[in-house]
Amino acid sequence: MNFLRRVFEHGRFGFVLLLFVLMVSTLGWKIVDLHVFDHDFLQGQGDARSVRHIPIPAHRGVITDRNGEPLAVSTPVTAIWGNGRELQAVRDQWPVLAEALGQKPGRLSERLEQAANREFIYLARGLTPEHGQQVLDLNIPGVNALEEFRRFYPAGEVAAHVVGFTDIDDKGREGMELAFDQWLAGVPGERQVLKDRRGRVIKDVQVLSNAKPGGELELSIDLRLQYLAHRELRNSLLEFGAKAGSLVMIDVRTGEILAMVNQPVYNPNNRRVLQPGVTRNRAMIDVFEPGSTVKPFTIAAALATGKWRPESVVDTTPGWMRIGRYTIRDVSRGGQLDLTGILMKSSNIGISKIALDIGAEPLYSMMHSAGFGQSTGLGFPGERVGVLPNHRVWKEAEIAALGYGYGLSVTAVQLAHAFATLGNDGKSVPLSLIRRDRAQEGHQVMEAEIAHQVLRMLRAVVEEPGGGGSRAKVPGYHVGGKSGTAKKVSTSGGYTDDAYRSFFAGLAPLNNPRIAAVVVIDEPSKGGYYGGLVAAPVFGRVMAGALRLMNIAPDNLPVETKTAAVVPGKGGRS
CATH class of the missing domain: 3.40.710.10 (DD-peptidase/beta-lactamase superfamily)
Incomplete structure (x- = not known):
C-alpha cells in the first residue's frame, strides 16, 4: 500500500508539473508570436484605445437670389462638449468654466451633476472660433471642442418665409432649407486622430474622407x-x-x-422668442x-x-x-x-x-x-x-x-x-x-x-x-x-x-x-x-x-405733338 501511495503521489506531482510547463510554454510562445509574428494585433489593440475617428462637418450650400445676392450662408462655429465623469474630479473649476462659457454657475453645476455618468454632454454650441479657443485654453480636464457650422441669413426677416431656417444641428426645418435639405446638406468627411487618456487630440493621423460641400441653390426671387x-x-x-x-x-x-x-x-x-405661427x-x-x-x-x-x-x-x-x-x-x-x-x-x-x-x-x-x-x-x-x-x-x-x-x-x-x-x-x-x-x-x-x-x-x-x-x-x-x-x-x-x-x-x-x-x-x-x-x-x-x-419699358406714355413756331416773314409752317 505504501508503495502504491508513493507512486500515485509522484505521478500526480509529475502531472501538475507537466501542466505548468505546458502553460509556461504556451504563454512564452504567445508573447513571441505577438511581438514577432503577429505584431499588427498589438498595434491594433493599442490603436483601439487611442485612435479615434472624428467627423469633418460638411459646408452647407449657399442660397442666393436670382442675381447672386446671398440669402443663406454658413459660418464656422465651435461647440464645446464635456466628459461628465472627468469633470466630476475638477468641481473647483466649474465656476471658471461657467464664466468662460457665459453661463450661470448654478445652472452649469446642475447640468454637470445630472451628467455625472455620461461621457458626452454639450456645454455650449455656436461659439465663435475665438471664443471656443479661449475656453480650451483653460485646460480644464474633460472639456473638448467640435467644429460645426452655423447658418446666417443676410436678408433677415425680408426673405424668411421663403428661405426658412435650419436647427442647431444644421438641418433644414422650414422653407427652402427644409425642401432642399438633402441637396444643401452635403456629405460629412472623416479624419483619424490620436487622443490621450483624457480624450484630448494629440496628433492628426490622416484624413480618411474629405467632406463634400452641399450644392448651391439659386432661387427665382429678386x-x-x-x-x-x-x-x-x-x-x-x-x-x-x-x-x-x-x-x-x-x-x-x-x-x-x-x-x-x-x-x-x-x-x-434670432429665434429665441419665436412664435410658431409666425413662421407660416x-x-x-x-x-x-x-x-x-x-x-x-x-x-x-x-x-x-x-x-x-x-x-x-x-x-x-x-x-x-x-x-x-x-x-x-x-x-x-x-x-x-x-x-x-x-x-x-x-x-x-x-x-x-x-x-x-x-x-x-x-x-x-x-x-x-x-x-x-x-x-x-x-x-x-x-x-x-x-x-x-x-x-x-x-x-x-x-x-x-x-x-x-x-x-x-x-x-x-x-x-x-x-x-x-x-x-x-x-x-x-x-x-x-x-x-x-x-x-x-x-x-x-x-x-x-x-x-x-x-x-x-x-x-x-x-x-x-x-x-x-x-x-x-x-x-x-x-x-x-x-x-x-x-x-x-x-x-x-x-x-x-x-x-x-x-x-x-x-x-x-x-x-x-x-x-x-x-x-x-x-x-x-x-x-x-x-x-x-x-x-x-x-x-x-x-x-x-x-x-x-426690372427696366421694363413703359407702354402708356403721353404722346407729345411737336409743332414748329411760325416766324413772321420767314414762311414757317405748323
Missing part, C-alpha cells in the same frame, strides 16, 4: 423686389390696422416667383375664398362657351336677386351692363346670371384648368391646394356663389398663377421658386383671344372712371386688375359681420404683360376694408417699383 414688397405690405398693415397680409409677384412668361412676402414676420437670425408662409399655406377676384375667370368661361360676347348685356336691376333662400346683392346699382361693366362695377347680380346661364361644368372646367384646387408643384413644405368643389348635382346657389368667388378656397400663389395665365395668352406655365433660364411647356387654359378680351376688361377696371381699381394705377404703364372683398368664415359657422379679407390681383404692362401680382390684406380694422381701397394701392406702389427695377 431680393430688390422682395425688399420693396416687404416694405409696402408692412406699411399697409400699419395704415389699416390689419392682422396679416401676403404679396406674391410672378414672371408671366417663365412662371418664376419674383417675390413672396408675408406679415407678420420673424428674424431667422401664408402665401402658400393660408387658404381663403377669393371673392370678386375670380370674376374674370367666370367671364372667360362664358366667352369660351360662345354664348356670350364682350358686348353682351345683363340687366342687373333692381340690384338684388333671390336664389332659393339666399339673397344676392350688388354694392352699387349698375342697370344694363355689358361684360366689361360687370367687372368694373363688380356686379354679383350680373356675374351670377352669367354663371347660371352657362352652368357649372364650364365654370368648374375653367377654374380647374387655371389651377384652383390643385397643387402648384412647387414642393414647398406645408403647401395647401385649397378646395374647388365639384358636386355631382349642383344647386343654383352653389353655381352663382362659385361665379363670384365663394364656395371655393385658394392660396395667394394660386390666384397669382391664374392671373399670370391671363397675361400669357391664356397659357399656364408651371411655377418655380428656382431660377429658370427659359420657360417650360405649359397647357392652354383658354384661347389667346379670350385672354386678350378679359385683359381689356381688366384694364377698364383700373383706368376707366368708376372701375373700382383706380388706386392700382401705375404712371406710364397700362395696368389691368380686379379687386375683391370677402367676409371671413366664422369659427361658429357661417360668415362674420365685421371681419374681411381685401384683395387685389392684376398684371402690367398690359401691352406685353410681364408681371402678375396678388395682394391679400387680412382683417383691416380702420380706414375701410374694400379691396379697391386697401389692397389696390399696395399693388400700384409695388408694381411701379418692380417695373422700374
Whole structure:
C-alpha cells in the first residue's frame, strides 16, 4: 500500500508539473508570436484605445437670389462638449468654466451633476472660433471642442418665409432649407486622430474622407423686389390696422416667383422668442375664398362657351336677386351692363346670371384648368391646394356663389398663377421658386383671344372712371386688375359681420404683360376694408417699383405733338 501511495503521489506531482510547463510554454510562445509574428494585433489593440475617428462637418450650400445676392450662408462655429465623469474630479473649476462659457454657475453645476455618468454632454454650441479657443485654453480636464457650422441669413426677416431656417444641428426645418435639405446638406468627411487618456487630440493621423460641400441653390426671387414688397405690405398693415397680409409677384412668361412676402414676420437670425405661427408662409399655406377676384375667370368661361360676347348685356336691376333662400346683392346699382361693366362695377347680380346661364361644368372646367384646387408643384413644405368643389348635382346657389368667388378656397400663389395665365395668352406655365433660364411647356387654359378680351376688361377696371381699381394705377404703364372683398368664415359657422379679407390681383404692362401680382390684406380694422381701397394701392406702389427695377419699358406714355413756331416773314409752317 505504501508503495502504491508513493507512486500515485509522484505521478500526480509529475502531472501538475507537466501542466505548468505546458502553460509556461504556451504563454512564452504567445508573447513571441505577438511581438514577432503577429505584431499588427498589438498595434491594433493599442490603436483601439487611442485612435479615434472624428467627423469633418460638411459646408452647407449657399442660397442666393436670382442675381447672386446671398440669402443663406454658413459660418464656422465651435461647440464645446464635456466628459461628465472627468469633470466630476475638477468641481473647483466649474465656476471658471461657467464664466468662460457665459453661463450661470448654478445652472452649469446642475447640468454637470445630472451628467455625472455620461461621457458626452454639450456645454455650449455656436461659439465663435475665438471664443471656443479661449475656453480650451483653460485646460480644464474633460472639456473638448467640435467644429460645426452655423447658418446666417443676410436678408433677415425680408426673405424668411421663403428661405426658412435650419436647427442647431444644421438641418433644414422650414422653407427652402427644409425642401432642399438633402441637396444643401452635403456629405460629412472623416479624419483619424490620436487622443490621450483624457480624450484630448494629440496628433492628426490622416484624413480618411474629405467632406463634400452641399450644392448651391439659386432661387427665382429678386431680393430688390422682395425688399420693396416687404416694405409696402408692412406699411399697409400699419395704415389699416390689419392682422396679416401676403404679396406674391410672378414672371408671366417663365412662371418664376419674383417675390413672396408675408406679415407678420420673424428674424431667422434670432429665434429665441419665436412664435410658431409666425413662421407660416401664408402665401402658400393660408387658404381663403377669393371673392370678386375670380370674376374674370367666370367671364372667360362664358366667352369660351360662345354664348356670350364682350358686348353682351345683363340687366342687373333692381340690384338684388333671390336664389332659393339666399339673397344676392350688388354694392352699387349698375342697370344694363355689358361684360366689361360687370367687372368694373363688380356686379354679383350680373356675374351670377352669367354663371347660371352657362352652368357649372364650364365654370368648374375653367377654374380647374387655371389651377384652383390643385397643387402648384412647387414642393414647398406645408403647401395647401385649397378646395374647388365639384358636386355631382349642383344647386343654383352653389353655381352663382362659385361665379363670384365663394364656395371655393385658394392660396395667394394660386390666384397669382391664374392671373399670370391671363397675361400669357391664356397659357399656364408651371411655377418655380428656382431660377429658370427659359420657360417650360405649359397647357392652354383658354384661347389667346379670350385672354386678350378679359385683359381689356381688366384694364377698364383700373383706368376707366368708376372701375373700382383706380388706386392700382401705375404712371406710364397700362395696368389691368380686379379687386375683391370677402367676409371671413366664422369659427361658429357661417360668415362674420365685421371681419374681411381685401384683395387685389392684376398684371402690367398690359401691352406685353410681364408681371402678375396678388395682394391679400387680412382683417383691416380702420380706414375701410374694400379691396379697391386697401389692397389696390399696395399693388400700384409695388408694381411701379418692380417695373422700374426690372427696366421694363413703359407702354402708356403721353404722346407729345411737336409743332414748329411760325416766324413772321420767314414762311414757317405748323
